Structure formats: C-alpha cells, structure tokens
Amino acid sequence: MTMTAQGTDNETRFSSLSSLLRHALDDDMLSPDAETLLEMMRDDIVFEFPFPIPNGTQRIEGKTALATYLSIVGTVLSIDVLTVKRSLISQDRCSAVLEFSCMGASKTSGARYDQDYVSVIDFLDGRISCYRDYWNPLIAQAALGDSALLKARA
Known part of the structure; x- marks a missing residue:
C-alpha cells in the first residue's frame, strides 16, 4: 500500500475529533x-486500543458499544483542543494514518490530559470500518487515576 501525505496546517485547532x-x-x-464521530462509523465498527491502560478497554465492536464507551469518556475527560500534525492517505483511499494531539483535563481531578495519538483508520463505503488508536496509556492513567474509563467495557 502506497501512502501519500495530505497537506495540513500545524496551527489549525479543532474542538472535536x-x-x-x-x-x-x-x-x-x-x-x-456523516457529521458526528458516530455518524462517520459503520454500524459494525471495530475500535481498538493496541496499548490500553492495564485492565482497560482494548477493543470495542459495534457502533452501539462505541457510543456507550464515548459517553463514559465524556464524563471523565474534557478535551479543549485537538491539533493535526500529519495525515497519510493510501492511494486506494481505503486507509489513512493520522498523527494528532489533544490538550485536555480530567473532569474529576483537573489533572492535565495532553496526549499524542497515531490513528490507523480503514474505510468502507464512506464510513470508518476500523479505527486503531495508538496513544500513551500512562498519560491517561496519570490524568484519570482510578476512574471508570480505566475499567470501561463497552
């Protein structure tokens, strides 16, 4: 698979994924x-965290389960801004790799949640079919402590 770089402005900030x-x-x-994140997903979406928090969620299957998981995330984390650093798109346009970061905080403790991500995304029929989120679980663990997100099972 050949990837091509998509031009991005490193100063462009976003309020949502x-x-x-x-x-x-x-x-x-x-x-x-598809306007919202969930609308961008197929009903049979597979959402994976290859490096989860110990005992945390590693794989979510289906849009309903993802909606449940995201509602849990929304109760414990506040994301202020996201910034895209790089976007690589396959020539067949069925896959992409995104490098981005976020700045946020725990809603319970106020601890910072400033995270870098690399996401590998597969597409089918205009929707995301698989989303693999590579991130540093230690940053989440430091920000969230013993919150519900650490043990969430969507």
Missing part, C-alpha cells in the same frame, strides 16, 4: 451526511 477528521482526510473519503 469529527472536525479534525473532516480536515485531515480528503472530502470524498467520508460520506457527506
């Missing part, structure tokens, strides 16, 4: 009617 994805990916990779 869905707006970051719209910016970082080519317009025709996602269905135009």
